[in-house]
Amino acid sequence: MAAKRGFWDNLMRDLEAPVAARGFGTGWFSGFFAILLAAVGLCFVAALRWPALAAMPELDVVRSWSGLRPLIHATLLGAYALALVSLMLRPRKALGFAALILALGATILGGAAVQPHETHDWGIFFGIDFFAVNMIATGLMFAPLERVFPRQAQQRLFRSEWREDLFYFLVSSMMVQVITFLALAPSSYVNARFGWLDSAQSAVGSLPWVVQFALAMVLTDLAQYWFHRLFHTVPFLWGFHAVHHSAKTMDWLAGARMHFAEIILLRGITSLPLLTLGFAPSVMQAYVGMVYVYASLVHANVRGDFDRLGKFIVTPRFHHWHHGIEPEAVDKNFAIHFPLLDRLFGTYHFPEGRWPTGYGVPEKVPDGYLAQLQYPFVRKQS
Ligand SMILES: [Zn+2]
Ligand SMILES: [Zn+2]
Numbered sequence: 516m517a518a519k520r521g522f523w524d525n526l527m528r529d530l531e532a533p534v535a536a537r538g539f540g541t542g543w544f545s546g547f548f549a550i551l552l553a554a555v556g557l558c559f560v561a562a563l564r565w566p567a568l569a570a571m572p573e574l575d576v577v578r579s580w581s582g583l584r585p586l587i588h589a590t591l592l593g594a595y596a597l598a599l600v601s602l603m604l605r606p607r608k609a610l611g612f613a614a615l616i617l618a619l620g621a622t623i624l625g626g627a628a629v630q631p632h633e634t635h636d637w638g639i640f641f642g643i644d645f646f647a648v649n650m651i652a653t654g655l656m657f658a659p660l661e662r663v664f665p666r667q668a669q670q671r672l673f674r675s676e677w678r679e680d681l682f683y684f685l686v687s688s689m690m691v692q693v694i695t696f697l698a699l700a701p702s703s704y705v706n707a708r709f710g711w712l713d714s715a716q717s718a719v720g721s722l723p724w725v726v727q728f729a730l731a732m733v734l735t736d737l738a739q740y741w742f743h744r745l746f747h748t749v750p751f752l753w754g755f756h757a758v759h760h761s762a763k764t765m766d767w768l769a770g771a772r773m774h775f776a777e778i779i780l781l782r783g784i785t786s787l788p789l790l791t792l793g794f795a796p797s798v799m800q801a802y803v804g805m806v807y808v809y810a811s812l813v814h815a816n817v818r819g820d821f822d823r824l825g826k827f828i829v830t831p832r833f834h835h836w837h838h839g840i841e842p843e844a845v846d847k848n849f850a851i852h853f854p855l856l857d858r859l860f861g862t863y864h865f866p867e868g869r870w871p872t873g874y875g876v877p878e879k880v881p882d883g884y885l886a887q888l889q890y891p892f893v894r895k896q897s
């Protein structure tokens with residue numbers, strides 16, 4: 516056990532190594548990309564081997580695509596090659612060994628030639644395919660963006676607490692079916708009880724696609740605004756939401772930090788208009804996909820004041836003010852799409868050209884996923 520922990524610590528220390536020990540030629544980049552490729556390869560091999568681990572029927576297209584197996588093969592070969600490069604270049608071997616272990620694991624499970632192996636039904640829990648796709652898509656979009664247009668130039672991808680936030684990202688992707696299932700409950704209740712919704716549904720369904728999409732944004736944001744504000748107002752609910760605000764560094768990954776109970780409640784409530792008013796399924800899918808990317812964007816460590824644009828549409832600086840540590844930022848900017856809502860309800864704060872000096876909350880929220888999971892139930896309410 517001690518040896519295992521030692522390896523893990525070494526790996527983390529190496530990932531977070533000082534910039535000088537990460538330069539080109541130190542074996543850091545090869546080690547990092549070896550781990551990334553090996554992890555992605557492992558996710559896909561696992562999703563093919565145990566189809567029950569895969570959550571998204573929509574991703575069947577990916578799984579049945581004839582190019583997937585050659586791609587997995589190339590990914591694992593790339594992982595092995597880069598791991599070897601890293602092992603040769605780098606005095607510390609943790610990165611290279613970690614990549615080797617992951618790639619070997621994928622190979623032992625069958626590699627690119629993996630065959631489905633039906634075991635017990637794992638139920639509705641896992642979405643390993645969704646995690647892999649989500650991670651690659653958002654990571655590929657935002658990691659380079661934050662390097663090219665950084666707000667805090669010295670901030671790194673592997674800043675403090677990145678592990679917690681990656682774990683949050685993992686949990687919410689892996690639990691995508693549980694969350695969807697639980698969040699659907701309120702809308703199925705509403706749909707079953709309120710017959711008068713039928714006429715509203717046919718009216719909404721007959722609107723042009725673009726209008727439906729815009730309407731979906733407005734109605735969801737309206738529901739989200741008040742729900743979000745409630746979580747800032749009711750002390751017991753704040754305990755859950757304080758977890759989201761406990762991030763002291765803002766970047767695309769920080770947005771994933773959210774208490775499990777809050778995710779379920781938030782999705783259950785904010786999806787109510789979307790699921791009960793007769794929107795076209797393609798509108799709902801497009802909206803949900805957009806929200807995933809948009810949520811990462813508004814937390815991202817990207818510069819740009821957007822003084823004018825930020826009055827009409829939520830920009831990173833607008834939401835960064837929601838997370839600001841200074842007193843002027845407290846209980847401001849609840850909207851996630853339209854700042855107009857904050858102007859209407861008196862919570863708008865968008866000082867020209869200025870950013871918060873720090874992020875977080877005055878109270879001490881503990882570190883780590885499990886401690887934060889318990890936090891709402893153990894915190895002392897003042
Ligand atoms: Zn908040
Ligand atoms: Zn936020």
